[in-house]
Amino acid sequence: MASTLNNCPAPAKLNLFLHVTGRRPDGYHLLQTVFQLLDHGDMLHFERRNDGAIRRTTPVAGVPEESDLIVRAAQLLKSAVRDGAHLGANIAIDKRLPMGGGLGGGSSDAATTLMALNHLWQTDLSRADLMALGLKLGADVPFFIFGHNAFAEGVGEALQPVATPDCWYVVIEPGVVVPTAAIFSDSELTRNTKPVRITDFSKAHTGFGKNDLQVVATKLFPPIAEAIEWLRQYGDARMTGSGACVFCLFKQEHQAEAVLAAVRETGQANWKAWKAKAIGRHPLSHLLKS
Known part of the structure; x- marks a missing residue:
């Protein structure tokens, strides 16, 4: 054993x-x-x-x-x-x-x-x-x-x-910690977005929908808004979850590498940025019975 x-x-x-x-x-x-x-x-x-x-x-x-x-x-x-x-x-x-x-x-x-x-x-x-x-x-x-x-x-x-795109992501941590409860309890949070179907996403893949929590998070934590605005020059940048990290999709690794180099040139001392490849399965899935 x-x-x-x-x-x-x-x-x-x-x-x-x-x-x-x-x-x-x-x-x-x-x-x-x-x-x-x-x-x-x-x-x-x-x-x-x-x-x-x-x-x-x-x-x-x-x-x-x-x-x-x-x-x-x-x-x-x-x-x-x-x-x-x-x-x-x-x-x-x-x-x-x-x-x-x-x-x-x-x-x-x-x-x-x-x-x-x-x-x-x-x-x-x-x-x-x-x-x-x-x-x-x-x-x-x-x-x-x-x-x-x-x-x-x-x-x-x-x-x-x-199914999701085979791609790379650049993720920026903008140097703030977001308490999830503060976002979900905010009176300005949109709570009635029209439901979509899985096929709606599958047809669109990239750039689909939005993050309803982003409006509230960027209001409460301006560094998130600054990171999104900067990253948008390279594509459809948006926030993940209730924040604070923001991300943008790139088809090729070299494109992600170029954006990481640009992040370093901004001089944003509070930003931490990294690249990651999209994967389709959890690395430990093989340990479980279906």
């Missing part, structure tokens, strides 16, 4: 568009979006323990161990299996994705934890089982376990696989 599982990717996601179509009686917003996986993200490492303890062995600034989605995901998986009291793990993380960036970093970390520990602990839960557990941790977690780029509805948990 393996005792370690190292170099487990937790990829970033982009929202290629994000529409708010309504609001449920419990206050949760109804969304439509397309989630795109990237070949850039965090990296997690797992070591099995047999004393029932869950330990995060690397510090994460601003995130206490007990409230970290990584630790909460491991505890949730333990509680979901019979005779799981002895199951434990040491978990290390190489953190690359920013908090409050709209890239799904915490959700992706939680999903990777569920998939990796399900394999390491041999708990043998199905993909559907893990997706149901993941939804208890956050609306984006099931997508990463789903494992494919997806057209999502509901609060983000109703997923259909969708």
